[in-house]
Amino acid sequence: MAAPRDVVSVPAKFDGVRDLWSPRIVAEFNGLHVKLARGKGEFVWHTHEETDEVFLVHRGSVNIQMRDRPSVKLAAGDLYVVPAGVEHRPVVADECELVLIEPASTLNTGDAATAAGEVWI
Amino acid sequence: MAAPRDVVSVPAKFDGVRDLWSPRIVAEFNGLHVKLARGKGEFVWHTHEETDEVFLVHRGSVNIQMRDRPSVKLAAGDLYVVPAGVEHRPVVADECELVLIEPASTLNTGDAATAAGEVWI
Numbered sequence: 001m002a003a004p005r006d007v008v009s010v011p012a013k014f015d016g017v018r019d020l021w022s023p024r025i026v027a028e029f030n031g032l033h034v035k036l037a038r039g040k041g042e043f044v045w046h047t048h049e050e051t052d053e054v055f056l057v058h059r060g061s062v063n064i065q066m067r068d069r070p071s072v073k074l075a076a077g078d079l080y081v082v083p084a085g086v087e088h089r090p091v092v093a094d095e096c097e098l099v100l101i102e103p104a105s106t107l108n109t110g111d112a113a114t115a116a117g118e119v120w121i
Numbered sequence: 122m123a124a125p126r127d128v129v130s131v132p133a134k135f136d137g138v139r140d141l142w143s144p145r146i147v148a149e150f151n152g153l154h155v156k157l158a159r160g161k162g163e164f165v166w167h168t169h170e171e172t173d174e175v176f177l178v179h180r181g182s183v184n185i186q187m188r189d190r191p192s193v194k195l196a197a198g199d200l201y202v203v204p205a206g207v208e209h210r211p212v213v214a215d216e217c218e219l220v221l222i223e224p225a226s227t228l229n230t231g232d233a234a235t236a237a238g239e240v241w242i
Contacts, residue, residue, distance in 0.1 A: 007193050008200040010177070029173035029202045030224070032151075052150035056131070072128050079129040081150045101222070103151070 010036065010058060014097050016121050023100055023108055024121040033104045035118065040095040046110040047087040053102045055080045060096030065089045131157065131179060135218050137242050144221055144229055145242040156221040156239065158229075160213040167231040168208040174223045176201045181217030186210045 008026045013036055017024050021043050023035035039062060055064065056079045064080060065071045067087040074080055082088050090098075108118065129147045135157055138145050142164050144156035160183060176185065177200045185201060186192045188208040195201055203209050211219075229239065 007195060009196075009198055010200055011198045027175070027200055027202055029175050029222070030153075030205075032153075034175070034200065054148070054150050054155070074128060075130075077130055077132045079131055079148055079155065081148055084151075101150070 008034075010099065013121060014038070014058060017097070021108070023118050025118055026121060028104060031104055032101055033106075033118075035100040035102070036121075037098045037100055037108075038095065039090055039092040039098055041092060043090045044109055045087055045089045046108075047085060048082075048102065048106055048110045049085055051103050051106055052084050053082045053088075053106070054100060055082065055090075056099040056101075058097040058099055060092065060094055062096050062098065063091045063093075065091055129155075131220065134242060135159070135179060138218070142229070144239050146239055147242060149225060152225055153222055154225045154227075154239075156223070157242075158219045158221055159216065160211055160219055161216040162213060164211045165230055166208055166210045167229075168206060169203075169223065169227055169231045170206055172224050172227055173205050174203045174209075174227070175221060176203065176211075177220040177222075179218040179220055181213065181215055183217050183219065184212045184214075186212055 013026050017036050017038045020040050023037040025033045025035050027034040057074045057076050061075045063073050134147050138157050138159045141161050144158040146154045146156050148155040178195045178197050182196045184194050
């Protein structure tokens with residue numbers, strides 16, 4: 001685990017993220033976590049009722065499907081904010097590396113029963 | 122100005138950031154702004170008393186000098202959180218592109234009298 005105040009090399013940290021859809025925490029600020037996630041295939045539909053969620057694509061591409069609005073396709077270098085309360089599901093054709101920012105208390109599926117354990121790396 | 126809910130291409134947006142040390146806002150989430158800044162030379166010493174500040178280096182490198190602890194050198198892909206209350210100054214030998222994240226109310230110098238105007242692009 002890195003100390004919260006270390007310099008974080010995002011590309012190097014991604015080398016240690018092997019499991020799919022298992023975000024790893026790399027930094028904390030103002031009660032939010034910066035997380036790195038490797039995605040492939042479809043994640044579950046879920047909603048974060050109380051918080052926006054930031055997606056920044058580090059490598060690859062991802063399609064963010066949303067129940068109440070058109071999907072958005074994100075390529076490397078693209079940033080998108082899924083608004084609080086909007087049910088969404090990331091779908092990844094190949095494999096992608098995602099930087100996520102959300103409150104430290106946020107579970108990746110929005111539900112404690114299904115959320116993957118989130119740990120610091 | 123981009124709508125807050127657009128997809129933001131960070132590399133493309135940087136093409137529109139020409140002025141030095143003049144952060145441009147590209148996204149908002151949970152009351153925070155994601156800003157893009159072009160840096161070269163020395164910025165002023167300043168402190169954000171109430172908020173941590175996230176630096177993510179998009180291109181180039183930057184040295185973050187801090188009054189009460191050793192400097193940190195950040196290269197492209199590096200992320201660092203300057204803790205609230207720590208007086209700091211970015212110093213850039215060549216030119217760099219920085220992604221910054223901080224509360225929407227934060228002024229870049231921490232002081233209204235000297236802060237550059239911050240606008241959406």
